[in-house]
Amino acid sequence: RATRTRAASSPEALASSSSAAAERAAAAAERLAADAGPAASDALAAGHGAVDAARASLAELTASFASLDVALDPMTAWQLEASLTALAEKNPALAGVAAAVATAATSVLLARLAGVGAEGERDAPSASVAAPVAVPEGLPSSYDIEGIRAYWRARPMASLKRTASLLVRLVAWGVGLLSDVASGPEAVERNSRARAAELKDLIAEQGPAFVKVGQAVAIRPDLLPPAYLTELQTLLDQVAPFGSDEARALIRQQLGAGVDLEDVFADVSAFDEPVAAASIGQVYRARLKANGYGQSPEESVPSSLFGDEVAVKVQRPGILETVTLDLLVIRSVLSAVASAEDFGNESLAQFKQGAEGFLPVLDVAAERFLEELDYGLEADNASRFEKDMASVEVVRGAVKVPHVFRGLSGRCVLTQEWVEGRKLTDITGDPSTGPLRAKLVQTLLNSYMVQFLETGFLHADPHPGNFLLMPDGRLCILDYGMMTEILPDQRVAFIEYIAHLSARDYEKTLTDLVNLGFVPPELANDPRNRDVVVPVLAETLETLYGSGGSAAKKLDKLSEQGNSRVSELSDKLEQLSKEYPLQLPPYFVLILRAFGTLEGLGLSVDENYAIVDECFPYVARRMLADDSPRMRAALRSFVYGGGDRLKISRVRSVAAGFGDFTNNMDEAVTA
Numbered sequence: 315r316a317t318r319t320r321a322a323s324s325p326e327a328l329a330s331s332s333s334a335a336a337e338r339a340a341a342a343a344e345r346l347a348a349d350a351g352p353a354a355s356d357a358l359a360a361g362h363g364a365v366d367a368a369r370a371s372l373a374e375l376t377a378s379f380a381s382l383d384v385a386l387d388p389m390t391a392w393q394l395e396a397s398l399t400a401l402a403e404k405n406p407a408l409a410g411v412a413a414a415v416a417t418a419a420t421s422v423l424l425a426r427l428a429g430v431g432a433e434g435e436r437d438a439p440s441a442s443v444a445a446p447v448a449v450p451e452g453l454p455s456s457y458d459i460e461g462i463r464a465y466w467r468a469r470p471m472a473s474l475k476r477t478a479s480l481l482v483r484l485v486a487w488g489v490g491l492l493s494d495v496a497s498g499p500e501a502v503e504r505n506s507r508a509r510a511a512e513l514k515d516l517i518a519e520q521g522p523a524f525v526k527v528g529q530a531v532a533i534r535p536d537l538l539p540p541a542y543l544t545e546l547q548t549l550l551d552q553v554a555p556f557g558s559d560e561a562r563a564l565i566r567q568q569l570g571a572g573v574d575l576e577d578v579f580a581d582v583s584a585f586d587e588p589v590a591a592a593s594i595g596q597v598y599r600a601r602l603k604a605n606g607y608g609q610s611p612e613e614s615v616p617s618s619l620f621g622d623e624v625a626v627k628v629q630r631p632g633i634l635e636t637v638t639l640d641l642l643v644i645r646s647v648l649s650a651v652a653s654a655e656d657f658g659n660e661s662l663a664q665f666k667q668g669a670e671g672f673l674p675v676l677d678v679a680a681e682r683f684l685e686e687l688d689y690g691l692e693a694d695n696a697s698r699f700e701k702d703m704a705s706v707e708v709v710r711g712a713v714k715v716p717h718v719f720r721g722l723s724g725r726c727v728l729t730q731e732w733v734e735g736r737k738l739t740d741i742t743g744d745p746s747t748g749p750l751r752a753k754l755v756q757t758l759l760n761s762y763m764v765q766f767l768e769t770g771f772l773h774a775d776p777h778p779g780n781f782l783l784m785p786d787g788r789l790c791i792l793d794y795g796m797m798t799e800i801l802p803d804q805r806v807a808f809i810e811y812i813a814h815l816s817a818r819d820y821e822k823t824l825t826d827l828v829n830l831g832f833v834p835p836e837l838a839n840d841p842r843n844r845d846v847v848v849p850v851l852a853e854t855l856e857t858l859y860g861s862g863g864s865a866a867k868k869l870d871k872l873s874e875q876g877n878s879r880v881s882e883l884s885d886k887l888e889q890l891s892k893e894y895p896l897q898l899p900p901y902f903v904l905i906l907r908a909f910g911t912l913e914g915l916g917l918s919v920d921e922n923y924a925i926v927d928e929c930f931p932y933v934a935r936r937m938l939a940d941d942s943p944r945m946r947a948a949l950r951s952f953v954y955g956g957g958d959r960l961k962i963s964r965v966r967s968v969a970a971g972f973g974d975f976t977n978n979m980d981e982a983v984t985a
Contacts, residue, residue, distance in 0.1 A: 448725045449634060455688065457681040459645065462638045476639050483516050484647070495659055506541035514545040522593030522633070523640035523683065525549050530679040530903065531672055538668055555591040561598070561628040568727040578607050578722065585626075594686060594795075595629040599732060602719075623732035624719065627689065634687055641680050648673055678903055682774070686795035689728040693718045695794035696730070702769040708935075708976070709761050714790040733790045735782030738915070751919045754781075756928065757789055759912055760975060763932035766905065767809055770800045774904035776911045798904040804830065806944050812933045813948045815926055817955060817964065821848050831899040934971030 452468075454461040466473050491509055494501045517528040531538060532546035562585055565575060575582040580601040588596035604621035651669035656662040685691055700715035714733065722729035741751055758781065765772045773780075775796040782790040800808075811826035824847060827833040837843050909925065916923035937949040953964045 453634065453638060455634065455684065457641075457677070457684045459642070459677070459680075462642050466639055466642055473639065473642075477643055480520060480643060483519075487512055487516055495662060499660075506539060507545070510539075510542040510545035513542065514549060517546070518549055521636060521640055523637045523644065523680075525593065526683050527641075527644055527676060527679060530675060530907070539664075555588050555596050556630050558585055558587065560631050561585060561588070561596065564628050564631070564726050565626065568722070568724045573607075578603060580621075588628075593630070594633055595627050595689075598626045598628065600624055600626050624722075625716070625730050625732050626722075627728040627730070629687065629689060629726040634684075637683065637687065641676075641683075645673070645676060645680075648676065675903055678901075682796050682798070682904065688725055689723060689795075690725045692728055692793075692795045693720060693723045695797045699771060699773065699791075699794055699797070702765070702771055703761075706764050706768060709764050712757055712788060713761050714784060714788045716790065716792065733782055733784065733792075735784040735790055738778035738781040738783070741783060750783075754783060754789065755912070755916050755919055755923075758915070759925075759928055760932055761789065761791075762908065762912060763929060766800060766908075767805045767932070767936065770802065770805055772798050772800060772905065772908060774798045774908050776908050778915065796904070798901070800901075800905070804901070806942070809933055809936055810944065810948045812926065812929055813937060813952050816930050816933065816967075817952045819951060819955065822951065824848060830902075832902075930967075931971040931975035934968045935975045938968060938972050 449455045453465045487509070490505075490512070494505045494509065514528070517524045528546045528549045532543055532549065538546070562575060562582075565585070566573070569575075569578060575585065579585075580603050584600035585598050589599045590597045601623050602620050606620045648669045652666060652673065654662075654666060656666050696715060696718045697720070700717065703709055703713045703715055716731040716733050719729040719731075738754065741754065758776075762772070762776070773791055773794065773796075775793055780792045782792065784790055807826060807829040811823060811830065814820070814822040814826060821844075824833065824838050824844065828835050828838045837847065913923065913925045916925060916928065937945055937952065949968070953960055953968065955961050955964065
């Protein structure tokens with residue numbers, strides 16, 4: 315309360331004021347507990363422990379900030395006090411604990427983010443980029459967490475400024491969650507949707523890095539409860555366009571010294587307003603002059619494209635600084651949560667476990683996200699993808715990749731052929747386009763199967779806004795900032811898995827899951843473990859993939875199977891899950907995101923859409939056309955079903971699947 319009326323003038327004053335506030339809060343809780351009864355004893359014990367942790371961490375913070383003049387925003391203190399007051403009205407004993415925990419967590423996090431060594435240099439906070447600078451000196455452009463931490467440690471005031479509002483929002487949200495936890499599991503469940511919606515809004519307000527991370531965790535049911543997954547799947551950027559003067563400056567920088575916009579583009583007024591804006595950059599629609607300026611020596615651009623319209627994507631100034639700092643903040647918060655005490659509470663333990671599990675996922679997502687900020691890399695990806703699609707006969711005439719003008723593209727500017735067409739978002743929202751949507755979804759899925767299991771270079775951002783249906787029936791794929799590679803062995807293993815899944819040969823799927831890195835080999839190699847796992851795996855996979863429909867319906871069906879083998883073996887399964895925890899390999903995160911989105915598109919057309927069944931035509935083609943030993947074995951396993959007699963029905967299925975795939979890719983999509 316004292317800090318609300320005046321800013322702390324020194325680190326020592328900040329530490330002293332915060333420590334005293336924590337002690338007063340805990341003491342108030344102890345007095346109030348006399349009326350709260352025995353239920354408050356555990357909370358009070360936790361509060362005393364948190365106060366001790368707060369004292370130690372504040373001492374560390376004071377030492378770290380000895381050379382800094384740190385001011386505490388009075389508004390920040392007032393907002394935190396208001397949050398704690400609201401909690402105190404519901405649970406007075408817990409309010410003291412929350413005050414102590416908030417003090418400890420805040421001080422530890424600030425010390426981690428802004429700790430300065432003896433050689434630390436004090437810089438002014440980073441401002442918006444006045445002159446276009448692609449990569450500030452000393453800041454890693456790829457995901458190097460130690461390099462990023464070193465860069466921002468040398469700029470502690472910028473770190474503190476960025477984290478101040480986030481900490482207040484996080485603490486306020488966390489206090490609400492603690493209130494639910496204190497009220498019991500029913501309150502946690504009852505308020506989960508509201509808490510999830512609050513968290514989604516909090517993330518959306520924080521910027522592109524938070525949105526990307528939120529979208530990544532939204533496909534991980536092993537890390538978050540269902541209500542949070544549902545809310546985070548609707549995350550969208552909330553940004554306004556940046557100034558066109560800055561965009562022109564970046565384009566001029568890309569063109570090189572002595573070259574102006576008028577030398578390259580027919581009408582520079584095209585850069586007055588963007589046609590689209592997002593968190594990372596914005597797009598202008600312009601027309602190239604027919605003089606061929608900017609053609610790179612190593613590329614072959616059809617002369618007919620010069621004089622045509624192009625899409626010029628310009629990166630938001632200062633985005634690399636913003637994103638790297640935010641990723642550092644996110645990782646620091648997750649590390650703090652992962653190392654926090656759960657006090658024996660199941661809900662808090664779940665969040666702690668989720669934070670631990672999400673750290674490796676964050677590292678993978680962050681690496682890909684920083685790659686998205688390099689438009690030069692995106693140009694390389696688009697060129698490679700264009701060659702890949704042209705090299706595979708079955709998709710050559712069905713998929714369009716906009717050509718990249720390499721001589722007019724670089725780290726901050728990407729110039730591509732402009733493509734006319736209808737966005738899938740417009741088509742999927744029109745109920746009268748049912749047959750067209752079904753055809754589009756099938757063509758899209760087949761093209762992704764080719765990327766996933768044939769070329770091994772997968773477009774990993776397949777939201778409907780990244781696809782256009784062209785007037786000639788081709789499907790145009792946009793945005794190559796987020797790609798992922800699948801190694802040859804992984805491609806074959808996935809084909810084997812889908813073949814065994816389609817044949818309902820569930821015992822072999824366990825071996826497939828080991829080969830793919832989902833299941834530890836030790837679990838599958840023990841016959842006793844297999845006797846427990848295989849029946850449950852068979853029942854689970856049959857429910858999930860034996861028929862169509864949404865994941866929610868299938869999960870409900872699983873939960874209803876109370877008398878099933880899953881229920882019968884639950885104790886053994888629980889023990890096995892502790893000894894051999896299932897894991898989602900980091901490489902699979904983007905694959906899961908891509909095919910999860912594709913399944914969602916399919917379900918928008920047909921509520922009984924079954925993605926495994928729809929993938930089978932491609933798998934049938936590969937099993938018949940690929941002469942490798944593992945493909946021969948997969949085909950033999952499928953048509954013989956693990957026995958010694960040929961199953962005619964499966965031979966017919968393979969032949970029909972091969973025909974379906976070929977016919978589908980030969981037919982043009984007509985709008």
